[in-house]
Amino acid sequence: MKDSFHHFESPYDLVGRYRQDDVNGFSQELIYRMLEAADLARAYDVLDAMAGDGNLTLRMGEFCRDRKIRFPKTTVLEYSRVQSTFARHHLAPLGADVVWGDVLGMTDLATKQPLREAAFDRVLIKSANHEIPRDKQPELYQSVFRTLRPGGTFVNLGMLFDDVRERNELREIARVKDSLAGLQAAVVNRYFLTRDEFYTFLEDAGFVDVGPAHRLDYSIRSHVVAEQYFRPEVREREDLEFQGRRSGR
DSSP: OOOGGGTTOOHHHHHOSOOHHHHHTOOHHHHHHHHHHTTGGGOSEEEEESOTTTHHHHHHHHHHHHHTOOOOEEEEEESOHHHHHHHHHHHGGGTOEEEEEETTTTEETTTOOBOOTTOEEEEEEESOGGGSOGGGHHHHHHHHHHHEEEEEEEEEEOOEESOHHHHHHHHHHHHHHHHHTTOHHHHHHOOOEEHHHHHHHHHHHTOOSOOOSOOOOOOOOHHHHHHHHSOHHHHHHHHHHHHHHHHTO
């Protein structure tokens, strides 16, 4: 597989159930801060893009109940067919519309029909834009911009780096993990942005008032990653191999 965005396959088809918030240490407080930045009380049509199993939209339902505001009409867009199936099951009580789709083209892959332009007043992406390869990153934000109504808001919760060397070190760690897990598309495609890159892409796409709503310490929980990506026998084998390598140094 050369490029997951030219095929109907996704690394997360292989992963199956994936506890993203546990992997990243995302607390309810942090997710609520993201949703507060989206000003949902004044939102009518929301796109939860690159949504995985719909975990953010589930949190949005909790948030709206806690804040005693109406739950906006919500479309969930996810490239993995497996994760889309999970999302349909999880989100049925909320009435969210789940679309197996490609965020780069904002296209429903089942019907081959594009989502309507200027259809949403909010677009949300949580810890997912790093799944897009470097050469496709500008296309991602252009697609988000076209999907938003004039005056709409895009809220992204993700990693940004000020230090290029630090970014590259994490990229190598992620590449090894993805390779061991057999997630070849992730090995090829993942790209972690610097802050300057991200803001430049947004401004080039047409966004204004670009800047951080909140800063956070991004803490990846390696033991949860191991549980999510590897079967017990594989975890034991890889751990023994890692320990063997350490002993040989």
